[in-house]
Amino acid sequence: MSIEPILTRTRALSESLRSLPVPDDVFHVQDPLQYAWAGHEAYWRMAGAHRREVVWLGMNPGPFGMGQTGVPFGAIPMVRDWMGLRFEVEQPDPVHPERPVQGLACRRAEGSGMRLWGAIARNHPDPRDFFSRQMVLNYCPLLFLDEGGRNLTPDRLPRAYRDAMERLCDAALADLLGVLGPARVMGVGKYARQSLDRVRQQT
Numbered sequence: 001m002s003i004e005p006i007l008t009r010t011r012a013l014s015e016s017l018r019s020l021p022v023p024d025d026v027f028h029v030q031d032p033l034q035y036a037w038a039g040h041e042a043y044w045r046m047a048g049a050h051r052r053e054v055v056w057l058g059m060n061p062g063p064f065g066m067g068q069t070g071v072p073f074g075a076i077p078m079v080r081d082w083m084g085l086r087f088e089v090e091q092p093d094p095v096h097p098e099r100p101v102q103g104l105a106c107r108r109a110e111g112s113g114m115r116l117w118g119a120i121a122r123n124h125p126d127p128r129d130f131f132s133r134q135m136v137l138n139y140c141p142l143l144f145l146d147e148g149g150r151n152l153t154p155d156r157l158p159r160a161y162r163d164a165m166e167r168l169c170d171a172a173l174a175d176l177l178g179v180l181g182p183a184r185v186m187g188v189g190k191y192a193r194q195s196l197d198r199v200r201q202q203t
Contacts, residue, residue, distance in 0.1 A: 011037075020164050026146075028096045039087045053133045068102060069103065071085070075117060078113060154166075
């Protein structure tokens with residue numbers, strides 16, 4: 001199966017989400033699929049586009065994971081050392097003053113990414129063994145930050161914006177799961193599980 005249709009779908013979701021008007025009470029919205037596309041593409045090309053038995057679904061990027069690398073739950077040590085990926089990221093415009101983007105040079109690591117990928121790596125020392133049957137995705141590719149640089153989870157966003165964002169992400173997730181055809185999809189966290197339940201009810 002070619003990787004190109006998946007990358008095209010992913011770019012289309014990114015562009016659609018960036019077209020949504022940002023609410024006044026959300027200080028900063030950042031799209032790693034724009035400035036860290038090289039990392040996201042490297043992740044998919046390493047993992048491959050074949051069908052999977054299990055898909056793990058996260059919520060959205062954190063500032064020290066996918067927000068740096070473009071890789072879901074992308075804690076730098078796991079992306080660089082376990083997955084073996086190398087790439088350069090650009091700078092978002094604008095960049096949050098409290099959350100500079102340093103890519104693989106970032107010295108902080110996303111806690112959730114270290115827990116998830118760390119557990120996976122312990123069971124699969126060779127990442128090819130994991131990606132042959134499983135995949136990790138994020139429901140929404142956007143990073144939301146308040147003025148102080150704290151992560152805003154999607155459930156805390158204004159209702160009208162969240163509804164519009166979820167309609168786009170629901171459709172993209174349903175489409176991607178149709179391509180990957182997993183027997184099981186596991187939501188990581190309450191919001192991801194709720195989003196997955198909603199998509200299942202719609203399909």
